[in-house]
Amino acid sequence: MRRAGNGLEAMLYQFLLEPFGEASVRHSMAAILALVLSAGPIGVFLMLRRMSLVGDAMAHAILPGVAIGFLAAGLNVFAMTLGGLVAGLLIALLAGAVSRATKLQEDASLAVFLLVSLALGVVIVTANGIDIEGLMTFLFGETAAKMSASKLLVVAGTATLSLIALALIYRPLVLGCVDPGFLRSISRSDGMAHLTFMTLLVLNLINAFHTLGTLLGVGIIIIPAAISRFWTRDISTMIVLAIASGLVSGWAGLLFAFHAKIPSGPAVTLVAGVLYAGSVLFGRIGGIVWQVFPGRHLEA
Amino acid sequence: MPALQFHNLTLGYDRHPAVHHLNGAVETGALVAVVGPNGAGKSTLFKGITGVLKPLSGSIERDGREARDIAYLPQVPDIDRTFPIDVYDMVAMGLWRTKGLFGGIGIKDQRIIEAAIATVGLTGFEERAIGTLSGGQMQRMLFARVLVQDARVIVLDEPFTAIDERTAADLLNLVQRWHSEKRTVIAALHNIDLVKANFPKTLLLAREPVAWGATPEVLTAENLAKARHMCEAFDERATACAVPEMA
Numbered sequence: 244m245r246r247a248g249n250g251l252e253a254m255l256y257q258f259l260l261e262p263f264g265e266a267s268v269r270h271s272m273a274a275i276l277a278l279v280l281s282a283g284p285i286g287v288f289l290m291l292r293r294m295s296l297v298g299d300a301m302a303h304a305i306l307p308g309v310a311i312g313f314l315a316a317g318l319n320v321f322a323m324t325l326g327g328l329v330a331g332l333l334i335a336l337l338a339g340a341v342s343r344a345t346k347l348q349e350d351a352s353l354a355v356f357l358l359v360s361l362a363l364g365v366v367i368v369t370a371n372g373i374d375i376e377g378l379m380t381f382l383f384g385e386t387a388a389k390m391s392a393s394k395l396l397v398v399a400g401t402a403t404l405s406l407i408a409l410a411l412i413y414r415p416l417v418l419g420c421v422d423p424g425f426l427r428s429i430s431r432s433d434g435m436a437h438l439t440f441m442t443l444l445v446l447n448l449i450n451a452f453h454t455l456g457t458l459l460g461v462g463i464i465i466i467p468a469a470i471s472r473f474w475t476r477d478i479s480t481m482i483v484l485a486i487a488s489g490l491v492s493g494w495a496g497l498l499f500a501f502h503a504k505i506p507s508g509p510a511v512t513l514v515a516g517v518l519y520a521g522s523v524l525f526g527r528i529g530g531i532v533w534q535v536f537p538g539r540h541l542e543a
Numbered sequence: 544m545p546a547l548q549f550h551n552l553t554l555g556y557d558r559h560p561a562v563h564h565l566n567g568a569v570e571t572g573a574l575v576a577v578v579g580p581n582g583a584g585k586s587t588l589f590k591g592i593t594g595v596l597k598p599l600s601g602s603i604e605r606d607g608r609e610a611r612d613i614a615y616l617p618q619v620p621d622i623d624r625t626f627p628i629d630v631y632d633m634v635a636m637g638l639w640r641t642k643g644l645f646g647g648i649g650i651k652d653q654r655i656i657e658a659a660i661a662t663v664g665l666t667g668f669e670e671r672a673i674g675t676l677s678g679g680q681m682q683r684m685l686f687a688r689v690l691v692q693d694a695r696v697i698v699l700d701e702p703f704t705a706i707d708e709r710t711a712a713d714l715l716n717l718v719q720r721w722h723s724e725k726r727t728v729i730a731a732l733h734n735i736d737l738v739k740a741n742f743p744k745t746l747l748l749a750r751e752p753v754a755w756g757a758t759p760e761v762l763t764a765e766n767l768a769k770a771r772h773m774c775e776a777f778d779e780r781a782t783a784c785a786v787p788e789m790a
Contacts, residue, residue, distance in 0.1 A: 291626060291627070411644065411645075412644075413644075414639075414644050414645075415644065417626075417628065418636055418639075420623060420626050421622060421623050421626040421628050421633070421673070422617065422621070422622045422623070422633075422636075423621070424590070424595055424615070424617040424621045425615060425617050425636070425688075427593075427594070427595040428593035428594060428595050428610070428611065428613070428615035428617075429611050429615075429639045429640055430611065430639060432644065475627070476627045476672040476674070476675075477627055477629065477672070478626075478627045478628060481627055
């Protein structure tokens, strides 16, 4: 019995704790923690502004910038951040300007920019021919959840900045979502808040790219927000739940990536997907199970 | 000095005027109804007064006040009722001008918010999400926010649309109270009988002012017919104009 117990303990130790003995895995975990802390609320606001797909579009749109940085300096975290930031802001501003100057809706013009931009990114990456391992990391994040310390530093720094900026624009952001006319009647901060929010979106996307790869990074921003909506009607709780579910996805996903020797992007996104499916089924607010059996539960 | 003065004011969207060459003044302490068919420019005028919309030409004088110091009750359909915010926080937004982006809400402010919620009869609903409110409760909440704003000039966009009689009567009492406190109140309304019974002054608007003055003299059958006709005539011309412009 005791030996069996010890065996189980050893197994749990090997599975849950041993991976974090490696510094690079600890870096990955710390980066995820920083990432979800800032990306959680960003995702919630994206969802509440009905812009989740815009987030997805932006993720593709900033690819050429990141790709240029990537090619100029390899997997250099600073070059990729800078390239992505420039490309992202350029596209956000251009799409906004085109939609204001013409009759085209902002999401339509953003969709055009995303496609052209993505094509450009793929051309840049493939024309210059990179090794397959580098490409895999670029697209899906580090294999087996190993991250360098310098990358962690950039991710954590950006996340801190993003959280502070979000705190500054929190009130106009909320009021701009729920009652934009009233906000404009009492404050001139709505334009500034929207622009800051788009900048933060780009910063968090790049952060997610570093952590989970360019193809799937956006998942850790959008999916936790979607999960949180199934559990609460209060925005603060929603943000906390988005961070928590992002953290659980990140932690379980990293373990998955480590043991299966797969890239972290798909591993984390899959775990988040499982949590999302569970929320769709059992979520307290609008979950399917509660809709199928509503009467009995509410009569008491 | 009037609370509001309009000087050849034209307001609109994408260079298309919705309020055309409006001149006139709203006296301090006046209780004014703005009446007119759908599309007459009532909401547009209110967005101009509250600074949400910049004039295409002309100007608005606000007796030395900033546009932001005017309390504004937007139409309920302009509000995203699915947004996860509760009644208390919504009403607290009325403190924005004194609290800004970061100011904390102290005990004194909490009293103000609670009192406003009690005045409109929503005590006990503080933590309810706005999506769970009925149309009447929603309007009561918006009135509480106006109370918290404590402004000298108050603009109400269709405050009595789609609510039951009791709610309308309660909220009308509030409007009367503001009037007795010498605040300037302007409200867009569709119910002519309600206007005749409660609003001393009326502006009849159909993109251009049809009549403006004492309510009984403004709301004649003749003027109302004229307002309907002007609005329709204008619409037809607008479509005709827009075509060559697009091409």
